[in-house]
Amino acid sequence: MDNSNPMHGFSQAAFVAAIWANTGGRLGVCETEPRxxxxxxxxxxxxxxxxxxxxxxxxxxxxxxxxxxxxxxxxxxxxGSKPAQHQVARRARLAWLLFSGIAVMFGGGCLLALEKRHELGLGYPTGLLGLLMVFSGVLLSMYAMLAPILHPRVAPHHTPEPAALSAANTTSKLVLNAGLEPVLSVTEHTTRTLEPVVVKSNGLSRNSTAQKE
Structure with a gap:
């Protein structure tokens, strides 16, 4: 193809302009916004x-x-998937809270055991800190276990799935009712041939035939 043809350059410019108009002026830009x-x-x-x-x-x-x-x-x-994701995040948060409470309680118990058995000379504040950690861990663990009971979440109402509906029949598939009379066709013999008719007049009978033109 000869690229020096001016009509070829005009068609390329028109093609690029059409793409630019369809993309709203964002030619070559990848759309990342969620739809x-x-x-x-x-x-x-x-x-x-x-x-x-x-x-x-x-x-x-x-x-x-x-x-x-x-x-x-x-x-x-x-x-409807958003409520399910929210429930999963809530359960994960409660599980992490329970784990934190157990860890804090275990750490406080370790401090109390070290001060009592080994007499490390850490002083009175260490024992008080260990005792506070034990109670804090117990409270956190109890809250994590009782939170579903104290703050129940109402389960979303699941509507029953509707029964599958069959597509409506179109007029091309309708069957004629049995009570309807069939339409006569133009090919049927709808006329009768003229036969000789006997005409009686004053006690006399004579035969007359219809003349055909």
């Missing part, structure tokens, strides 16, 4: 008639049911 969860890509059906809908519809095309409130409920259910 919010939506219900795109999920096949939705109307809960009233079962007609398949999209996330952009506000009303059902078949029965007219409002779908905006239902879409909000579905979106809230998709973001």
């Amino acid at each position: 919010s969860k939506t219900i795109r890509g999920i096949q939705m059906h109307c809960p009233a008639c079962g007609t398949q809908t999209s996330e952009t519809q506000r009303f059902c095309r078949s029965c007219g049911l409002e779908l905006q409130a239902i879409q909000q409920i579905v979106a809230s259910q998709l973001s």
Whole structure:
């Protein structure tokens, strides 16, 4: 291809301008912002008639049911992983608190044992510090074990999964009712041929035939 052609340069410039417009002026910049969860890509059906809908519809095309409130409920259910993550973080915090209480209690017990048995000459404050550490560790451990009882968390209400709805039948699949009369076709014999008709007049009978034009 000859790059000296001016039309070739114009097409390249138009292509770059189109990409720049589609990216909002951020050509070559990687988008790192997290996007919010939506219900795109999920096949939705109307809960009233079962007609398949999209996330952009506000009303059902078949029965007219409002779908905006239902879409909000579905979106809230998709973001239901946040309470579970919060519970996991809370349990980890309580476990760390219990471990800290046991460690502090064990450290205070060690100080009391060293001062009593080995007589290290650390003085009175060491024994008092060890005693305070033991009591503090006991209180921390008891709080970590009793926190779920003192501050219970209400479990989120799990709504039952709706039953799968079958798609509504379209008009191309409807079967004619048995009570409806079939429509006559133009190929059927809908007319009768003219036969000789006997006409009676004043006691006399005569035959008359229809003339064909």
